[in-house]
Amino acid sequence: MGRPRMFDEVKVLDAAAGEFRVRGFAGTSTEQVCEAAGVRRSSLYNTFVSKDELYVRALERYVEVTGARQAAILTDQGVRGAERLRRLVDVVVAEEHDAAARGHAAGCMVVHGFMDPGLRERDERVARLLDRDLRERRALVGEAIRAGQLDGSISPGVDPDDGALLVSTVISGLRITAQAGTDPETLRRIALAGLHALLG
Amino acid sequence: MGRPRMFDEVKVLDAAAGEFRVRGFAGTSTEQVCEAAGVRRSSLYNTFVSKDELYVRALERYVEVTGARQAAILTDQGVRGAERLRRLVDVVVAEEHDAAARGHAAGCMVVHGFMDPGLRERDERVARLLDRDLRERRALVGEAIRAGQLDGSISPGVDPDDGALLVSTVISGLRITAQAGTDPETLRRIALAGLHALLG
DNA sequence: GGCTTTCTGTGATTGAGAATCCAAAATGAG
DNA sequence: CTCATTTTGGATTCTCAATCACAGAAAGCC
Numbered sequence: 001m002g003r004p005r006m007f008d009e010v011k012v013l014d015a016a017a018g019e020f021r022v023r024g025f026a027g028t029s030t031e032q033v034c035e036a037a038g039v040r041r042s043s044l045y046n047t048f049v050s051k052d053e054l055y056v057r058a059l060e061r062y063v064e065v066t067g068a069r070q071a072a073i074l075t076d077q078g079v080r081g082a083e084r085l086r087r088l089v090d091v092v093v094a095e096e097h098d099a100a101a102r103g104h105a106a107g108c109m110v111v112h113g114f115m116d117p118g119l120r121e122r123d124e125r126v127a128r129l130l131d132r133d134l135r136e137r138r139a140l141v142g143e144a145i146r147a148g149q150l151d152g153s154i155s156p157g158v159d160p161d162d163g164a165l166l167v168s169t170v171i172s173g174l175r176i177t178a179q180a181g182t183d184p185e186t187l188r189r190i191a192l193a194g195l196h197a198l199l200g
Numbered sequence: 201m202g203r204p205r206m207f208d209e210v211k212v213l214d215a216a217a218g219e220f221r222v223r224g225f226a227g228t229s230t231e232q233v234c235e236a237a238g239v240r241r242s243s244l245y246n247t248f249v250s251k252d253e254l255y256v257r258a259l260e261r262y263v264e265v266t267g268a269r270q271a272a273i274l275t276d277q278g279v280r281g282a283e284r285l286r287r288l289v290d291v292v293v294a295e296e297h298d299a300a301a302r303g304h305a306a307g308c309m310v311v312h313g314f315m316d317p318g319l320r321e322r323d324e325r326v327a328r329l330l331d332r333d334l335r336e337r338r339a340l341v342g343e344a345i346r347a348g349q350l351d352g353s354i355s356p357g358v359d360p361d362d363g364a365l366l367v368s369t370v371i372s373g374l375r376i377t378a379q380a381g382t383d384p385e386t387l388r389r390i391a392l393a394g395l396h397a398l399l400g
Numbered sequence: 401g402g403c404t405t406t407c408t409g410t411g412a413t414t415g416a417g418a419a420t421c422c423a424a425a426a427t428g429a430g
Numbered sequence: 431c432t433c434a435t436t437t438t439g440g441a442t443t444c445t446c447a448a449t450c451a452c453a454g455a456a457a458g459c460c
Contacts, residue, residue, distance in 0.1 A: 004457065005407070023318055026226035029447060040409060045449065047407095105317055112315065114379040117305055118223055134380055158393075165377065165386065166393050173373025177365065179314040180334055186365065193358075193366050196397035204427070206437070229417060240439055245419065247437095 009047065012037040014065075016058040022104055024112035025055055025119050056125050062109045063133045074140040081148020082199050085141070085167060089191045092171055096178040096187065105179045110134075111172055138164040145198065154198055163198050170194040209247060212237040214265075216258040222304055224312035225255055225319050256325050262309045263333045274340040281348015282399050285341070285367060289391045292371055296378040296387065305379045310334075311372055338364040345398065354398055363398050370394040 015037035019028045030051055034041050048054040073087045099106035113119060113130045120127040141164035148154030154163075174191050182190075192199060215237035219228045230251055234241050248254040273287050299306035313319060313330045320327040341364035348354030354363075374391050382390075392399060 006456095023316060024224070024226070026224070027316055027318055030449095031447075041448085042410080042450085043408060051448070107315065111376055114376050115307065115312065115315065116223065116227055117379070118227055131380070162386075162389060162393060165382070165390050169373035169377045169390055170370065170394060171373070172376035173369035173371070176311055176314050176372035176376075177369045179317070180331070182365070186362075189362060190365050190369055193362060193397045194370060194394045197393045204436085206426090230419090231417075240437095241418090242420090242440080243438065251418065 005047075007037070007039050007043065010061065012039055012044070012047070013054075013058050013061040016054055017062040017109060020055060020058055021062065021109045021112065022107040024107075024116060025051075026116070030054075052123060055119075056123065056129070059109055059113065059126060059129055063129055066110075067133060067136060070137065071140055074144040080151045080153040081144050081146070082153035084144045084148070085195060085199065086192065088141075088167070089171070089174075089188060089195070092174055093184050093188045093191065096175070097184040100178075100181075100184075106175070107179075108172075108175045111175050134168070137168060141167045148198075155200060158198060166197065167195065205247075207237070207239050207243065210261065212239055212244070212247070213254075213258050213261040216254055217262040217309060220255060220258055221262065221309045221312065222307040224307075224316060226316070230254075252323060255319075256323065256329070259309055259313065259326060259329050263329055266310075267333060267336060270337065271340055274344040280351045280353040281344050281346070282353035284344045284348070285395060285399065286392065288341075288367070289371070289374075289388060289395070292374055293384050293388045293391065296375070297384040300378075300381075300384075306375070307379075308372075308375045311375050334368070337368060341367045348398075355400060358398060366397065367395065 012033075016033045019032050019036050022028075023032075030041060030044060033054070034044055037044070044054065048057060069091065070088060073091065074084050076084060076087075079087070096106045110130060110133060113126060120130065138161070142160040145154055145158070145160040145163045149156045149158075149160070170191055173194070174187060177190065178187055212233075216233045219232050219236050222228075223232075230241060230244060233254070234244055237244070244254065248257060269291065270288060273291065274284050276284060276287075279287070296306045310330060310333060313326060320330065338361070342360040345354055345358070345360040345363045349356045349360070370391055373394070374387060377390065378387055
């Protein structure tokens with residue numbers, strides 16, 4: 001029934017996300033994506049219509065994968081609330097560390113997406129994806145904070161919604177600070193200091 | 201002695217910075233800069249050689265202006281250390297607020313610069329400018345923290361260098377969170393929560 | 401094995417934007 | 431007023447990313 005794909009569609013999306021997260025949409029050429037994915041441009045366009053469509057698909061995938069990973073950490077019932085937040089930070093720091101070892105910064109599609117108003121205006125779906133991701137992320141962190149307040153690891157004085165916003169702000173800031181060549185231990189120390197209001 | 205300039209070179213740089221800070225280098229066309237500055241393209245190129253050169257000049261100017269404003273706040277001897285940091289946050293929040301009123305997010309050339317590794321690789325001067333700015337900014341915040349520890353407004357337990365890194369991380373994160381449509385009061389509350397380790 | 405279908409790869413075409421060029425206009429000096 | 435000099439507006443060229451079209455190749459079906 002026709003010649004089968006020589007490449008794995010999802011692998012290409014991951015490769016594309018790997019490029020977009022570093023340089024953003026405007027800063028990444030389709031040639032770079034092809035290079036990273038080991039696919040010819042015509043195959044890329046044949047499968048994914050356009051650069052915009054590819055970006056949307058890659059963003060969907062990126063949000064889904066990172067969201068799932070973070071959800072697993074934040075809802076881990078075997079761990080106290082405060083520790084879940086620490087593990088979240090550790091994951092982000094480790095990501096940056098791994099990327100730095102490969103020479104480039106990790107970047108983040110969500111950060112780039114938010115920093116590019118033109119992109120959100122041009123494609124409604126991008127705006128929706130980013131907003132939904134942000135909401136879900138905050139909801140998950142908020143739940144972890146509530147859990148922490150119940151198990152006594154997080155001070156009951158803080159509003160979980162504010163706390164969630166703080167966590168997402170600190171992590172975004174971390175992405176920027178990481179690019180300036182800050183070492184992982186320092187990065188982790190700073191992040192935990194930023195969450196001092198929550199973690200004491 | 202020839203026809204004089206019809207435009208103010210510095211005003212054009214400010215207008216260019218105003219565009220670059222929102223969409224970054226790759227996301228901004230010279231046409232947009234011309235539009236914003238009210239200058240024709242030939243005038244732009246006649247005066248600033250190329251887009252790259254224009255960007256470097258705009259970044260220099262941007263870094264100089266924002267640096268001076270922040271320095272004034274952070275070294276204000278009439279104000280206690282902790283209060284200086286709060287004022288710094290207020291300035292950033294106000295910037296985002298003003299921009300939001302005009303429909304677009306404030307953005308930040310420094311954040312965009314750090315999030316664009318390709319740019320730093322291509323032009324050594326951009327990398328140097330960003331690094332220098334970051335160092336100076338941290339040094340200033342560090343000084344304010346030391347001052348705060350002397351006047352008793354900031355807990356003596358924190359390392360000023362770490363504190364400075366935290367402040368710059370939180371402010372960067374703030375820039376991102378602001379784009380998601382967070383209102384100014386919330387933004388301010390979150391930022392102060394992030395600096396809880398410093399400000400108590 | 402021939403046929404159909406769908407993929408792949410090469411190369412052409414389009415299009416956006418950066419860079420350049422040129423003639424006209426403006427201005428101050430003499 | 432006239433000249434020398436520089437700016438300006440518009441047209442043009444150039445470059446490279448993005449897209450498209452077609453020929454060849456690979457797999458399943460009969």
